[in-house]
Amino acid sequence: MAQDAYFDIDQRVRNTLARVFHLSAAEIGGDLRMGHSPFWDSMGHMQLLIELEKEFSLTFPTYEIAELLSTEAIIKTVEKYVQDRLPG
Amino acid sequence: MPAFANLKVPIPPELIDEFLAKLPYVSESLQDFELLPEQRNCVRFNLLPGYELDAQVIADRISEVAQKMCQAYRPSASKVLVSSQGAVTYRLDPHPFLEAQGDLFKYGSGRYGLGPKSLWLLEFFDRRLSRLARQFSAAPHQYPNMIGADTLDRCKYFQSFPHSLSLVLHLREDLEALKAFAKNARWDGSRLSCARENLSDVQCLLAPAVCFHCYAWLHDSQLDEPRAITAVGKCFRYESSNLTGLERLWDFTMREIIFVGPKDYVLSQRRKAIDEAVLILDEWGLAYDIRSATDPFFIEEYSAQVAFQSGFDLKYEIQALLPYKDKTLAVGSFNHHQDFFGRSFNIKTASGEPVHTGCAAFGLERLVLAFLAQHGLDPHNWPEAVAREAGD
DSSP: OHHHHHHHHHHHHHHHHHHHHTOOTTTTSSOOBTTSSTTOSHHHHHHHHHHHHHHHTOOOOHHHHTTOOBHHHHHHHHHHHHHHHSOO | OOEEEEOSSOOOGGGHHHHHHHGGGTOTTEEEEEEOTTTSOEEEEEEOTTOGGGHHHHHHHHHHHHHHHHTTOOOOOOOEEEEEOTTOOOOSOHHHHHHHTTSEEEEETTEEEEOHHHHHHHHHHHHHHHHHHHHTTOEEOOOOSEEEHHHHHHTTHHHHOGGGOOEEOOBOSOHHHHHHHHHHOEEOSSSEEOOGGGBOOOOEEEOSOSHHHHHHHTTTEEOSSOEEEEEEEEEEOOOGGGOBTTTBOSEEEEEEEEEEEOHHHHHHHHHHHHHHHHHHHHHTTOOEEEEEOOOOOOGGGHHHHHHHHHHTTOEEEEEEEETTTTEEEEEEEEEEOTTHHHHHTTEEOTTSSBOEEEEEEEEHHHHHHHHHHHHOSOGGGSOHHHHHHHHO
């Protein structure tokens, strides 16, 4: 169950990246980083975070904005929030 | 009779000044306004006579400003790097005294001339900041007051700060247009009255900052090593009814020290500039903080830009005390633009990455005002380091 939830987070993060930065499925497979896509600039970064916040119903604090610079970092952070929300 | 704009969200206390500073741009018919203090979710406003029927439209626009500034707004505590009490010996507003003794003259809203004493201080401060620039081996440059629209477009300035632009026009190259202008143009008491069809398109604007010229100069280049550059220049930022004496000028003077190179270089130079600036501000006996800050972005991108700037620690400001207002005024800033200008102007490091850029910027008229507001106009009461030079 928990493993499914984690898989789901990975895919949902990648889908959000694809939607915000107009990327294909192949392009979101690896560890994309800020600056690698022309759309992932400062405004793109904030747009991505806003979409991720909507997708996972959470709010990233300001200090975390500068840490969410890659797919892997985003997935780990979102997993942390979801883990904190799980009962028990 | 006043009208009211009910806001869907209360304005957070730390956003009130910035919100109110945006409202003059809502409509030319807006005469005055205030945010009702208790709930912070209602603006009372008056319109100029003859515009009363626009009240609902204006209320909707005010509401839109509030909503766009507050949506996705993330509160974050201001980081204070340095705080100094200085040696404040004065509490009066220096403006009327400067005007009375011929050291300040108002030409119009946001446009002031300086007389001998205030100009001496401005040049004294600039000489000291030029010495600071030499500590960074910054190459001196001079730039034009005008800047190409193409350059500002590359800086995405039109999207971020449309409200503060100052466009430059000339008359069209057309004999009939020139003759018609010469015959009919006149000052009508509030504006230059002339036919708009005789005016040119816009190719240039008055420069809103000094450092943009530097990036345009370096466009499409690869730097063998990091560079520091310094320049003093006129800057122009229209601020509508927010323009207030030397506190907020339309036309002001800025000394910048600009850093171009790899990220580590730019960040280390910015840190060093902060440390050195502290020594200078203490020499001048000023009371100030150096704290994290954000730029006054236009409403469309406000929340996102502010959050990004805060999250990445991109801006610190020197906030000097104005004792006569019991408020502070930004007299300088230390900025890191990441690789934004490196990408926008295709400037690369020796290893082929887009350069990072940063700058230390000092508003000279504001420094003069803060100094006089804290120490008064009599050089005998000035801190030793300044009084000594003034006596020479």
